[in-house]
Amino acid sequence: GAVVSQHPSWVICKSGTSVKIECRSLDFQATTMFWYRQFPKQSLMLMATSNEGSKATYEQGVEKDKFLINHASLTLSTLTVTSAHPEDSSFYICSAPLGGSTDTQYFGPGTRLTVL
Amino acid sequence: GENVEQHPSTLSVQEGDSAVIKCTYSDSASNYFPWYKQELGKRPQLIIDIRSNVGEKKDQRIAVTLNKTAKHFSLHITETQPEDSAVYFCAARVSGGSYIPTFGRGTSLIVHP
Numbered sequence: 001g002a003v004v005s006q007h008p009s010w011v012i013c014k015s016g017t018s019v020k021i022e023c024r025s026l027d028f029q030a031t032t033m034f035w036y037r038q039f040p041k042q043s044l045m046l047m048a049t050s051n052e053g054s055k056a057t058y059e060q061g062v063e064k065d066k067f068l069i070n071h072a073s074l075t076l077s078t079l080t081v082t083s084a085h086p087e088d089s090s091f092y093i094c095s096a097p098l099g100g101s102t103d104t105q106y107f108g109p110g111t112r113l114t115v116l
Numbered sequence: 117g118e119n120v121e122q123h124p125s126t127l128s129v130q131e132g133d134s135a136v137i138k139c140t141y142s143d144s145a146s147n148y149f150p151w152y153k154q155e156l157g158k159r160p161q162l163i164i165d166i167r168s169n170v171g172e173k174k175d176q177r178i179a180v181t182l183n184k185t186a187k188h189f190s191l192h193i194t195e196t197q198p199e200d201s202a203v204y205f206c207a208a209r210v211s212g213g214s215y216i217p218t219f220g221r222g223t224s225l226i227v228h229p
Binding site: 042093 | 216
């Protein structure tokens, strides 16, 4: 099946620093990727849709200046958490649909962000 | 927009028993319903899905049923095993285009040996 990777798998940073998370589709191209945030024992909350070659679409309540998304190529999307604070600590997961349809989503392994 | 309700939030069963997780959705236009299994600290993985032109789908010990009229769908796991222990998420979306799935809140399934 299709593989989506994320890097890093975990990161610990000081408050006020910025953290970049990469999401890659390893064996297929993805013009669209999705970024989710997941708190412990909670569901996946969609943050934004990353579109190759154009601006990301953010869900209501998600600050686009706080969570910068860049879809630089057909296989790479990055999420940068700017000026991170402890409340940004969470599990961030990306997903990419296989093929033209978004029915089948493949998830990355997730990135555990801890802000001290 | 779509709203997906999932119950129960926690389900504890003995090994060998059956487990049923139920979801309801609000948007009658939704026609694709995937189920994901997420083990602790790992990525969600698709385990089974169903489209609205089908009422039931089965894959070994896992089955999903869909009632379009009532707008609810269920995941059935038979002969549960300890390795079935995980969080299960249902989702609903409109197939095709750029519509994004809406996820339920998840069910933590615990299978006791």
